[in-house]
Amino acid sequence: MNIRVRQGQIQAERSTTLIVNLFQDARLTGAAKAVDQALGGVISAALDSGDFSGQKNELLLLYPGKDLKAHAARRVLVVGLGKLADFDLEAARQAAGTAARRLQDLGVEEAVTVLHGSGAGGLDTEATAEALAEGSLLACYRFDHYRSTNQARKQLRTLTVVESAPAKLNAIRRGLRTGVQIASATNLARDLGNHPGNVATPIYLASVARRLARQHGLSCRIIDQGSMKKLGMGALLAVAQGSAQPPRFIVLEHNKKAGGQPLVLVGKGVTFDSGGISLKSGEKMEDMKFDMCGAAAVLGAMQAVAALKIPHYVVGLVAATENLPDGRAFKPGDILKTLTGKTIEIVNTDAEGRLILADTLGYARRFNPAGVVDLATLTGACVVALGHHASGMFSNDEHLAERVRQAGEHTSERVWPLPLWAEYREQIKSDYADMKNTGGRPGGASTGAALLAEFAGEYPWVHLDIAGTAWSSQSKPYTPKGCVGLGVRLLVQLARTWKNKAKP
Structure with a gap:
């Protein structure tokens, strides 16, 4: 898997799949709010219905319609981060892994994600990027060496971290590089x-x-x-x-x-x-x-x-x-x-x-x-x-x-x-x-x-x-x-x- 970072706003990304997050029982903020607004309130609707509350590793998979502001994403995956007071690097690692495995199981080959927890979670940016890389690569591991079938199963090949703050980009790059080496x-x-x-x-x-x-x-x-x-x-x-x-x-x-x-x-x-x-x-x-x-x-x-x-x-x-x-x-x-x-x-x-x-x-x-x-x-x-x-x-x-x-x-x-x-x-x-x-x-x-x-x-x-x-x-x-x-x-x-x- 190639994991990279670039500056931008996730709601403006042209990707088949977007990954955003939400703390348990919290109001929409940041990237999740921006994506929700771009998609006509589909995340808000799920929250209002009680179908999703942001519990740890809870997933909400949405398929925006073509009429929603012509957004390019075919899927939006919202991952729950659990309670803010309990959030740590392991929670960030698990959130990244839960999301990546779900997408790989769906046959998704590329996705764009936010960095889980470096904002409201208050975690160190470099350490959080390292946790994201570890969780994603470790979750997508498969051992198929001895199977005579299913060799052509799709893998999540590219994961792009989008960060709006230029000052954080170098720290994210360092963390991703370290996480990739440790996960490998x-x-x-x-x-x-x-x-x-x-x-x-x-x-x-x-x-x-x-x-x-x-x-x-x-x-x-x-x-x-x-x-x-x-x-x-x-x-x-x-x-x-x-x-x-x-x-x-x-x-x-x-x-x-x-x-x-x-x-x-x-x-x-x-x-x-x-x-x-x-x-x-x-x-x-x-x-x-x-x-x-x-x-x-x-x-x-x-x-x-x-x-x-x-x-x-x-x-x-x-x-x-x-x-x-x-x-x-x-x-x-x-x-x-x-x-x-x-x-x-x-x-x-x-x-x-x-x-x-x-x-x-x-x-x-x-x-x-x-x-x-x-x-x-x-x-x-x-x-x-x-x-x-x-x-x-x-x-x-x-x-x-x-x-x-x-x-x-x-x-x-x-x-x-x-x-x-x-x-x-x-x-x-x-x-x-x-x-x-x-x-x-x-x-x-x-x-x-x-x-x-x-x-x-x-x-x-x-x-x-x-x-x-x-x-x-x-x-x-x-x-x-x-x-x-x-x-x-x-x-x-x-x-x-x-x-x-x-x-x-």
């Missing part, structure tokens, strides 16, 4: 998550990382099995040994020349998780292609970080493997030696994500990071605790945790702090090794995080358990079914506001 990166993550496991293999993820490096000037290193063995990545190699697909460890670096201690982003990349020898139930096992959504988020975030030329040193690490059962698969009772030298007794092979993250967090130490954030579809226990409305957050550093929380609030990818008390470490004590990979059902999200904390060491670290938020079974205003690309926008926002520490 999020849609990349969605594609990676939605591809089936027979396509999105560890080698495939490595090829995507190489492509991103070529296109965006990132440094890329791919570590294969032989190099993993030399490094001592015994946990990652153990998880991989039941699969015919070889594992890959991906290292992406952005702006290393900036110096200082980097922000390190870590993604769990289990491209298909059967549970291994501790085999999962067959019901909904097909969804286990989504067990690499943390990796997808990191790859997407690194694309956006590079495209936006963020002036900080940022590193992306992805451990990619399958977890399958065969005669070579690791099994309960095995003891694994990790990259850091610590050992883990295997109680359940379906608790594999923490194993590959153990080696990844250990590897992150070599960067002397200022902060590390890992994303992983780690535990069903986190879904039980928080449902599908927030990701669980665990941390050894309150300052970093607060920065992650703020980034999540800004992007509406909410996180909620969960405990990482010493008692959870007690639950994963082993009689035979330094620790065991599960601590039983009670507090499962916290015991999983407790194991990861053993490998984060002394650097500031946040773990985001995205098991309940990485994919969705229902569509939302700008989120489709399937992989939602969660975490990309949060990580990019964190990187945009990051300040590297000086080298010690």
Whole structure:
């Protein structure tokens, strides 16, 4: 989709479709009033009849007659913004997404819109333009790669923002450019998550990382099995040994020349998780292609970080493997030696994500990071605790945790702090090794995080358990079914506001 801005008055635009907005139970003002007057009061009539009140994401689609002042628009879409007191960037993002998806579903290919909320809503113009671009592009995402029919479905190809104030145009352009880059990166993550496991293999993820490096000037290193063995990545190699697909460890670096201690982003990349020898139930096992959504988020975030030329040193690490059962698969009772030298007794092979993250967090130490954030579809226990409305957050550093929380609030990818008390470490004590990979059902999200904390060491670290938020079974205003690309926008926002520490 091409999103652009030009100066003008929306009521004077010659477009097939106009998009205007209205706050709940508010009088017609601004662009909506101007369009209403140009169309002979059709919006006013809908308000007077009670058919439309401007509730959040409510839509009113009008088809002006040819006799109404010869207006060129065939359609006028009015989107409700909800109550003025509750309006924020997320509401602007949802309004843009709701409108764009409706028009795309109708087969509309071009439209003209106002900027939702920069006037009466009182929001920052650049941030609002960014939200509009994000909402529109994210809402129009489709994953049709494997359909043999419906390939010719029309898409909303051009969206023009009309702004009457010349002083706002540059801010809108900046916001639109940023929003397009972030949404494109999020849609990349969605594609990676939605591809089936027979396509999105560890080698495939490595090829995507190489492509991103070529296109965006990132440094890329791919570590294969032989190099993993030399490094001592015994946990990652153990998880991989039941699969015919070889594992890959991906290292992406952005702006290393900036110096200082980097922000390190870590993604769990289990491209298909059967549970291994501790085999999962067959019901909904097909969804286990989504067990690499943390990796997808990191790859997407690194694309956006590079495209936006963020002036900080940022590193992306992805451990990619399958977890399958065969005669070579690791099994309960095995003891694994990790990259850091610590050992883990295997109680359940379906608790594999923490194993590959153990080696990844250990590897992150070599960067002397200022902060590390890992994303992983780690535990069903986190879904039980928080449902599908927030990701669980665990941390050894309150300052970093607060920065992650703020980034999540800004992007509406909410996180909620969960405990990482010493008692959870007690639950994963082993009689035979330094620790065991599960601590039983009670507090499962916290015991999983407790194991990861053993490998984060002394650097500031946040773990985001995205098991309940990485994919969705229902569509939302700008989120489709399937992989939602969660975490990309949060990580990019964190990187945009990051300040590297000086080298010690």
